[in-house]
Amino acid sequence: GQQLNQSPQSMFIQEGEDVSMNCTSSSIFNTWLWYKQDPGEGPVLLIALYKAGELTSNGRLTAQFGITRKDSFLNISASIPSDVGIYFCAGRLIQGAQKLVFGQGTRLTINP
Amino acid sequence: EAGVAQSPRYKIIEKRQSVAFWCNPISGHATLYWYQQILGQGPKLLIQFQNNGVVDDSQLPKDRFSAERLKGVDSTLKIQPAKLEDSAVYLCASGGRYQLKTQYFGPGTRLLVL
Numbered sequence: 001g002q003q004l005n006q007s008p009q010s011m012f013i014q015e016g017e018d019v020s021m022n023c024t025s026s027s028i029f030n031t032w033l034w035y036k037q038d039p040g041e042g043p044v045l046l047i048a049l050y051k052a053g054e055l056t057s058n059g060r061l062t063a064q065f066g067i068t069r070k071d072s073f074l075n076i077s078a079s080i081p082s083d084v085g086i087y088f089c090a091g092r093l094i095q096g097a098q099k100l101v102f103g104q105g106t107r108l109t110i111n112p
Numbered sequence: 113e114a115g116v117a118q119s120p121r122y123k124i125i126e127k128r129q130s131v132a133f134w135c136n137p138i139s140g141h142a143t144l145y146w147y148q149q150i151l152g153q154g155p156k157l158l159i160q161f162q163n164n165g166v167v168d169d170s171q172l173p174k175d176r177f178s179a180e181r182l183k184g185v186d187s188t189l190k191i192q193p194a195k196l197e198d199s200a201v202y203l204c205a206s207g208g209r210y211q212l213k214t215q216y217f218g219p220g221t222r223l224l225v226l
Contacts (some may be wrong), residue, residue: 005156033214042203042217043155044117046142088154099168100215 006089006103013079021106022073023089031092032065032072033063033100038085046087047074069094076108084110114138116218118204124224130192133221135208137185145215146189147203148181155203155221161187194225 006023015020023032031050032069035043047058049065049072056063062075072091076083119134125131129153129226142163147155159169159176163184172179176195181187201222205215 006154035217040219040222042205042220045214045216048214090154091113099157099160102156104154 004089004091004101004103006106008106009104010107010109010112012109014038015079015081017079019076019079019083019108020073020091021061022071023085023091023103025091026070027091027101028069028094029091030069030080030094032063033090033092034061034074035088035090036085037088043088044045058100079108079110081110081112084108116204116206116216118202118218118221120221121219122222122224124226125194126226127196128193130190131194131223132188132190133202133204133223135187135189135198135204135205135218137187138208138216141206141208141216142184142217144181144187145205145207146187147205147217149201149203150219151200158189191223194223196225199223199225 037043047063054065144161149155158168161181201220
């Protein structure tokens with residue numbers, strides 16, 4: 001089936017550092033979503049992107065929909081302890097049933 | 113606005129037993145999804161309902177999994193008989209008519225099959 005390659009798989013950073021993660025695919029998507037999942041909870045939507053080239057911010061988070069529609073990235077600036085968690089990208093395919101396909105996740109750990 | 117509700121939150125069963133999960137979506141949301149999330153992976157769609165009709169169940173193992181949404185509101189997902197590899201978190205999500213491009217997730221049911 002369709003696959004999203006999310007990288008890195010894990011990150012260990014110092015508090016205050018900036019973070020960057022991305023998702024790539026060989027398929028074309030019409031929507032990119034970024035979620036954060038805390039332990040024992042379901043994913044929570046952070047940012048939704050609907051157009052190629054779109055750059056959207058949500059506080060310290062910024063995400064972009066790649067021009068080719070096959071990739072997206074998420075940046076977190078000035079990380080704080082509550083940013084710890086697993087971040088997932090998800091894309092909605094431009095063809096077919098339009099279901100969401102998820103990446104494998106990026107686990108973010110922050111050293112105070 | 114209340115979120116997506118799921119129960120139970122945890123379930124431990126032995127292989128070959130049956131189990132059922134319940135989901136109540138956000139009020140007014142027509143679309144309901146069941147996902148399976150195996151440890152260390154992203155969620156994988158099992159089935160999508162639009163009102164009480166099935167839109168996509170291509171990844172549902174139909175020999176053992178079944179789901180229904182009889183009145184177009186809440187939904188149940190059943191596994192019978194369970195296998196060891198069914199151990200996972202089962203997430204329910206819902207989306208409204210004008211929120212076709214976003215989904216809101218419940219807290220999930222953690223299933224352990226021994």
